Amino acid sequence: MKSFLGVSSTKSNIIELLSQKWPLTAKKIxxxxxxxxxxxxxxxxxxKALKELTESKILEKTKEGYLLNKDWVSQLGNFSEKLSAELESTSQKREVKTFQKIIFNNHREFIKFHRDFMExxxxxxxxxxxVFHYRHVPFPHVMSNEEIKRTKNLMPKLKWTILSKKDTVVGRWLAKQWENMGVKIKFGVDISSDRLMILNDYIFNVYTSKEAIEFWDKNYSVKRIEDFDTSMVTEAILNPKYKTIMIIMKDKELASLLRTFGS
Structure with missing residues (x-):
């Protein structure tokens, strides 16, 4: 069976395993x-899978065991080249339905990826x-001042709606900041996902740990804005404990369907 990475499920499992801990011997793998x-x-x-992954330069073998090849990881994570190649492909005329899994060491890496993707x-x-399907209205200042400035510059060409499952005091406060940028916010929307993003025909399904979700719920549950701990939010997005995993796909029909929520 092939995975969205274009390799067998055994190889895909090895890659996922070595993205979490390394190096590992063949016996431990x-x-x-x-x-x-x-x-x-x-x-x-x-x-056999380890041998083939090593020969194809996806893995490196050291005295301590196997680990992911840094060059391969760099190529996989190089967003600009990958997206440009797809958008400029001559096969773009037909409907493209592709899946790709990307693992970010922390949520800050994901935010940067998403910003670059938008541009x-x-x-x-x-x-x-x-359109965002979110559990809570996101905190805009997880972006740097430079990123916020760049985002504002995109707004004339950007139609942006955030659908929030939760309706909280903090969410209402943050909504005003987004609305000042031209973003439309809707609260209490019955959405099935805690973090799903639709960008034209692209769909991001974004996953994080139960612990991370509990952290956000606790921080957003305060009744006074002054009790919202912005420093903890900043620490959380940089914390490797809150690793972010994203499945990205392109499907025009599904993207159109998902846009009907909250309408």
Missing amino acids: YGELSKNYSSGITYQATH EIIKKEKKLDM
């Missing part, structure tokens, strides 16, 4: 796969229709 991924995996199949789409498609 086999043990982790058997325990957490597939009880039917054999050591021979594991060894690249506007650059290529001249406009951006963006």
